[in-house]
Each structure stands twice: as C-alpha cells, then as structure tokens.
Amino acid sequence: MLLLLGCSARKRHDTQPLPAILRYDGPLYQDLRAFLRRRGWPPALRIGTFSAEYGLIGALAPIPDYERRLDSERAAQLRSTVLATLARWRDLADRTVLVAGSLYVSSLLPALQAAGYSSVTVVPGAIGEKRAHLGRALQALPSVLQTRHDPVDMGRRTVFFPDWEDFLDPDFDFLTEHFSGPPGARRRVHAATALGEPISDGILVSLAQRLTHKGLLKQLDRSDPRSTAPQQLRQYYQLPDDAILFGDCGAFSYVEEEEPPITVSEAAFLYHIYGFDLGASVDHIPAPYLPLPERQRRLQLTLANAAAFLAEARHYGSFHPVGVVHGLDAADYARSTALLIEMGYRHLGIGGLVFRSDREIAEIVRAVAAVRASMRRRIWIHLFGIFRPKLQHLFEESRVDSFDTASYYRKAWLRSDQNYLGVDGRWYSAIRVPVSSDPRNRRKLLQRGIRPEDAVELEQQALRALVAYAAGEQDVESTLDAVLAYDSLIDRDDLARRDLRSLYRRTLLARPWEQCPCVVCRSLGIHVVIFRGGERNRRRGIHNTRLLYRQVRNGDQCFPADHE
Structure with a gap:
C-alpha cells in the first residue's frame, strides 16, 4: 500500500532536519507514529507526504522546519515535480490510499491518474472520519515487531x-580479474557474512550515514522511492x-x-x-x-x-x-x-x-x-x-x-608491513602489485615517461611470477625480481623508506596462506597476500578479522602487536 498524506500545519520545531514523518505533528501523523510504535513498519507499507514547501516527498526524507501553506498557486507550481515523483513511485505498491485535505486531493488525484495509478482510494469526510479510516487500513497490515537480541x-x-x-563480489575471478557484472548489477555480499562463518557477533551501523552519500542510511533526494519506507538491515x-x-x-x-x-x-x-x-x-x-x-x-x-x-x-x-x-x-x-x-x-x-x-x-x-x-x-x-x-x-x-x-580488517590495506595475520600470530606484509589502469597509478606512470603497455607487461609478469612461486614453479629471488621491477615504477613515498624486498621475502618464505584453513585462504591461495584492488584487500581483511574473533571467542588474551 502506498499511503499519501498531506502535510500538516502543526510541526515539531527542532532546529535540525527531521524525517517528514517526525516533522509533521498533526493528528494523522500522530496516529501513524503511534501505529508504527506498536506494530513496527509493515514491509508492504510505503508512505509519501505532499509538502507545501517541498512537493511530494518520502516520509523518511529529512526536512528543515518551515512555515508555508498550500494554496492553488503553490499547487500549480509543484505540479510538474509531483508528476515526476509519481512516475518514479509507480511500481512501489499495487494500491494507493490518499488521506488529505480537499486542496491536496484536488492536486494529487489528477496527477495520480495522469501518472497511470489505477487503484486509488480517496478517504472522504472530516478529520475524525479520516483518522478512523487510516486506522482501519493500517490495522489490516501485519505486525513486524520481533524480540530484539540482548x-x-x-x-x-x-x-x-x-x-x-x-561489500564484495563473491564471483570475482582473480585470474582474469573480471567482476560478475557491471557496477550496479554485480552480486554483493557483506564482509561480515561473506565467509560463511561469523567474523563478529554483529554489525555496528552508524546513523551518521544519513549525513553522507554512502551506506544503507545515506542521504537520498527527497523524492527517491527508497525514502518512502525503511529497508530492513x-x-x-x-x-x-x-x-x-x-x-x-x-x-x-x-x-x-x-x-x-x-x-x-x-x-x-x-x-x-x-x-x-x-x-x-x-x-x-x-x-x-x-x-x-x-x-x-x-x-x-x-x-x-x-x-x-x-x-x-x-x-x-x-x-x-x-x-x-x-x-x-x-x-x-x-x-x-x-x-x-x-x-x-x-x-x-x-x-x-x-x-x-x-x-x-x-x-x-x-x-x-x-x-x-x-x-x-x-x-x-x-x-x-x-x-x-x-x-x-x-x-x-x-x-x-x-x-x-575494524583495525584488523583495515590493516589489510592501511599498513605496509602488517597486512596479513598468520595463524602463527605474526603479521606479514602483503605484496603490492598495483593496478596499472588505476587513474592515480596511470598518472604517476605518465609523469615518469613510462608507456602504459610497458607497465602492463611488467605488471602481468609480476602476477605470473607470484602464481608460479605458489605452485612451486619459481624460486623466491626471481619472483621478487619480477615483483620489484614493476613495483619500482610506482613512486610511493610511504614505502620508499622500507626494505620491500626483505618484507616480501619474509611473506613468501613463510607461505602463511597455506597454514590457514579459512575459506578465503583455501580459495584464493597466494592471491590473499597480493595487495591489489578491493576484492583481494577486503578478503584479506575478512581473514584477519576472523582470526581476531576466534581468539576472543576462545578467551585468549594474547594478541599480536597492533596499533589502532
């Protein structure tokens, strides 16, 4: 059900932006919030608000406090944006219930018809009748409240x-470096669940995502269909x-x-x-x-x-x-x-x-x-x-x-000498083979007068050498020669002062990925210690976090040296 409400003159006057469903404080909104408090937000419910200031917006869209009443002139000004929003919302529900005053109805109903909404119920009567009808419509929806974990x-x-x-792509091919599809169409699994076994007891999610453009709770434009209902975490x-x-x-x-x-x-x-x-x-x-x-x-x-x-x-x-x-x-x-x-x-x-x-x-x-x-x-x-x-x-x-x-997770790519935690309790350096097509690396290569095709050839030689070493087909020193021949093309000040050959040799000789039974190490092999792109780096972070979690679960108190 898509529930459309008119805004109310009565509002909460908090200085910070509030979701529309909290900002408006008229009787219909009070009833709606009381229902959601008792029953939770039913999965089939979508809610939109016709705001005199902002037009048709999702109930979860944050809006500042304002003072403006809808009149016929303002309704005409908003008509085109309302039509555009209704076009975006057309597939949200199979029926629409409109609960609003006469001016809101006279503005929204023609727009709904023009946008192709076929099943529209307009709730008639005074405010008491509207509240009663809204209550009956909401009560027909299932409750979703569940006992919360303690x-x-x-x-x-x-x-x-x-x-x-x-998130990562579970079907990423590490040999061809192909994703499961183009951006937006790839399969995605979250790092906390990608392993098939727990790496934590749960997830900490910040409401501050609403201040950014990243995360489930991220900022959306006010008419985005996702602002009409919460997605269950x-x-x-x-x-x-x-x-x-x-x-x-x-x-x-x-x-x-x-x-x-x-x-x-x-x-x-x-x-x-x-x-x-x-x-x-x-x-x-x-x-x-x-x-x-x-x-x-x-x-x-x-x-x-x-x-x-x-x-x-x-x-x-x-x-x-x-x-x-x-x-x-x-x-x-x-x-x-x-x-x-x-x-x-x-x-x-x-x-x-x-x-x-x-x-x-x-x-x-x-x-x-x-x-x-x-x-x-x-x-x-x-x-x-x-x-x-x-x-x-x-x-x-x-x-x-x-x-x-997340320190063990992010150390997978934020440190130059402590990227992979071995089952022996020691940290190992991941072996950097940067992606030459990355815009930042490409700029560095061009600034140094290195042809892209030459860089690609050395890049592939480094990757082939590492795979051959893991298979026992190449010795450690020639592998390091291939890796560092390419590595030297990328000018990284943070690593220039370190003896990369010694760090990489230590990792290769220890072969720590062979000692770990986790899914990441079993499936990736040496790729888990190759510092290259988000798909490898995140999986290495998952491996690290799994070991930390197992130590905590086992009651261990001795952990590898770390700096958070």
Missing part, C-alpha cells in the same frame, strides 16, 4: 564489526538470525559541529523502524583539543540527551538503549557512569577513547568498572572504537563485555 544473554565477550559499505546485510544489530550516532563524524545533527527523537525512531537490537544515545564528544568550557558543555549535553533518549526508547520498547559515557578524565567517566545507571540504563557504551593513550584508557576502564561493581544489577559495558591488544588482560579483569573494531 548481548547480555550471550554470557561472553562480544565483538562488533563497524560497517561502512564493506538484516536483509540488507544478509545477517543470520542470531547476529546483533547495534546502532550508534557516529559522533566522530560531527565532532567539529556545535550540535549533533541527529536529534534524540530521530535516533530512537530510526533504531525502532530499522530493527536495531541496541541503540546508543545521542552523544557529543568532548574532544581533548577543544576549549575546556566547550568540553564541559558537551558532557552536560550528552547526559541530557541520554536522559531524553531513555524516555524515548521506553516509549518504543523495541530496542535496548545504550547510554554513551564521556568524561574529561577517569573521575568524570566514573561520575557519568553512575548517573546513567541511576537514570535506568543497563547497557553502557564508553565513548571518546580513540583519542586516549593506553594509560588513560586503563584508568578510565578501572574507574568505570569500580562503579559497575558497586551496583546490584548486571550492567553491560561496551568500548566504542577500540580493541587495544596490550590492554586485553585489563579488560578481562575489569569484565569489559564488548568491543567494536
């Missing part, structure tokens, strides 16, 4: 994989039923802003409709480089937001609210922890730790753990954005319950 029930430490659109990421969905606000993305761009009501609403198991309160990081008064203001704002967020979360009752803890020092973190527990939080997330040294983090964790130990109730504690291998003994002693980290 990591406390797992009885062990949990690890979350932070998502930032880490479990389906999008192809997660197993027991995986946990953890949402936060991505405070690092707006640390330079005066105020968080996400409101408390918006955060709670989005956690609810997207099916999150855990949702973090709206925080604002008191970064250490900020003036002291500003840091103190952010601490108070974070606590005030946490109180308001807990009330909103209880209003929905569908996800577990996580209170975000910040502080200027360990004592501040302890005070904030106590205040959040007094508010009623049973799940806490310690934020702002990325800025901190190991010594500072140790002090903070001890202080928070001491407060938690004094409480009668079980309090679950998550550390945002860090893992810190050297502190794992302390975290275990302090009963830290959970982490989110």
Whole structure:
C-alpha cells in the first residue's frame, strides 16, 4: 500500500532536519507514529507526504522546519515535480490510499491518474472520519515487531564489526580479474557474512550515514522511492538470525559541529523502524583539543540527551538503549557512569577513547568498572572504537563485555608491513602489485615517461611470477625480481623508506596462506597476500578479522602487536 498524506500545519520545531514523518505533528501523523510504535513498519507499507514547501516527498526524507501553506498557486507550481515523483513511485505498491485535505486531493488525484495509478482510494469526510479510516487500513497490515537480541544473554565477550559499505563480489575471478557484472548489477555480499562463518557477533551501523552519500542510511533526494519506507538491515546485510544489530550516532563524524545533527527523537525512531537490537544515545564528544568550557558543555549535553533518549526508547520498547559515557578524565567517566545507571540504563557504551593513550584508557576502564561493581544489577559495558591488544588482560579483569573494531580488517590495506595475520600470530606484509589502469597509478606512470603497455607487461609478469612461486614453479629471488621491477615504477613515498624486498621475502618464505584453513585462504591461495584492488584487500581483511574473533571467542588474551 502506498499511503499519501498531506502535510500538516502543526510541526515539531527542532532546529535540525527531521524525517517528514517526525516533522509533521498533526493528528494523522500522530496516529501513524503511534501505529508504527506498536506494530513496527509493515514491509508492504510505503508512505509519501505532499509538502507545501517541498512537493511530494518520502516520509523518511529529512526536512528543515518551515512555515508555508498550500494554496492553488503553490499547487500549480509543484505540479510538474509531483508528476515526476509519481512516475518514479509507480511500481512501489499495487494500491494507493490518499488521506488529505480537499486542496491536496484536488492536486494529487489528477496527477495520480495522469501518472497511470489505477487503484486509488480517496478517504472522504472530516478529520475524525479520516483518522478512523487510516486506522482501519493500517490495522489490516501485519505486525513486524520481533524480540530484539540482548548481548547480555550471550554470557561472553562480544565483538562488533563497524560497517561502512564493506561489500564484495563473491564471483570475482582473480585470474582474469573480471567482476560478475557491471557496477550496479554485480552480486554483493557483506564482509561480515561473506565467509560463511561469523567474523563478529554483529554489525555496528552508524546513523551518521544519513549525513553522507554512502551506506544503507545515506542521504537520498527527497523524492527517491527508497525514502518512502525503511529497508530492513538484516536483509540488507544478509545477517543470520542470531547476529546483533547495534546502532550508534557516529559522533566522530560531527565532532567539529556545535550540535549533533541527529536529534534524540530521530535516533530512537530510526533504531525502532530499522530493527536495531541496541541503540546508543545521542552523544557529543568532548574532544581533548577543544576549549575546556566547550568540553564541559558537551558532557552536560550528552547526559541530557541520554536522559531524553531513555524516555524515548521506553516509549518504543523495541530496542535496548545504550547510554554513551564521556568524561574529561577517569573521575568524570566514573561520575557519568553512575548517573546513567541511576537514570535506568543497563547497557553502557564508553565513548571518546580513540583519542586516549593506553594509560588513560586503563584508568578510565578501572574507574568505570569500580562503579559497575558497586551496583546490584548486571550492567553491560561496551568500548566504542577500540580493541587495544596490550590492554586485553585489563579488560578481562575489569569484565569489559564488548568491543567494536575494524583495525584488523583495515590493516589489510592501511599498513605496509602488517597486512596479513598468520595463524602463527605474526603479521606479514602483503605484496603490492598495483593496478596499472588505476587513474592515480596511470598518472604517476605518465609523469615518469613510462608507456602504459610497458607497465602492463611488467605488471602481468609480476602476477605470473607470484602464481608460479605458489605452485612451486619459481624460486623466491626471481619472483621478487619480477615483483620489484614493476613495483619500482610506482613512486610511493610511504614505502620508499622500507626494505620491500626483505618484507616480501619474509611473506613468501613463510607461505602463511597455506597454514590457514579459512575459506578465503583455501580459495584464493597466494592471491590473499597480493595487495591489489578491493576484492583481494577486503578478503584479506575478512581473514584477519576472523582470526581476531576466534581468539576472543576462545578467551585468549594474547594478541599480536597492533596499533589502532
């Protein structure tokens, strides 16, 4: 069902943009939100709003506050854009229900007919009759609310994989380097599920994606069909039923802003409709480089937001609210922890730790753990954005319950000497064979006067040499000669100071990919240690993360040296 509503004169006046369904606060919108709160967002429901300011837009499209009423002149101005939007929405549903005032109906109904909508129901009558009809139409839709997972029930430490659109093509051919199809038509699997076995206990998804053009929650134009309904995260990421969905606000993305761009009501609403198991309160990081008064203001704002967020979360009752803890020092973190527990939080997330040294983090964790130990109730504690291998003994002693980290995943391509984690617990350098057709590499080659065809020939010789070495058909030194002959063409300042031959020789002689039983290493062979393009690099990151996850699951406390 495509439900079309007129906008309402009554609005929420939050200064930040809000989804249209939250911005408008007339009786129909209040009824609609009450239904969604009780029943969740039915998969068959699409909602559009005819806004006097913005035209026909999706209910999830964020809009600023405004004051404008629809009149016949404004309706005529919007006609062409409304027709264009209806053309984009034609296949969203097999029937359309129009619930709006007479001027909205007289504008939308001819446009619906002109756009080819054949099954349109116009709800007649005064506002009371419209509300009753809307209620009956919504009640006929199935409920989708399900019991949300609580990591406390797992009885062990949990690890979350932070998502930032880490998808790969499962059918990529590493010999021909062909994808399964053109961009937009390729098969895609998420890094967290590509292995066929878990590499984490769930995914951490940031609502800050709504401020960007990347991710499931990314910014869309207001008339995009995807803004008419939420896509369920479990389906999008192809997660197993027991995986946990953890949402936060991505405070690092707006640390330079005066105020968080996400409101408390918006955060709670989005956690609810997207099916999150855990949702973090709206925080604002008191970064250490900020003036002291500003840091103190952010601490108070974070606590005030946490109180308001807990009330909103209880209003929905569908996800577990996580209170975000910040502080200027360990004592501040302890005070904030106590205040959040007094508010009623049973799940806490310690934020702002990325800025901190190991010594500072140790002090903070001890202080928070001491407060938690004094409480009668079980309090679950998550550390945002860090893992810190050297502190794992302390975290275990302090009963830290959970982490989110992508450090082992991203080291696959962000470090020159620690890209592949062997089952022996040692880091190995991946062997770089850059893609010569990459625009950046092509520019470098042209600047150095190297013909593209010469570069391609050396590139292919390097790849053939590595494959031959893995098959036992070529010795290590001649393989290195071929790799470095091509490698020397690409001027990379960050690697120029390193002895690449020694790093690469160590990797080749150890042949670590042969010792690992994971699907990535079994299927890719030596390609898993070739630093070349996203398909290889992401798979190497998956391999690294799998080993980290298995160590955590096994209760190990000795981890390879790492820098996050």
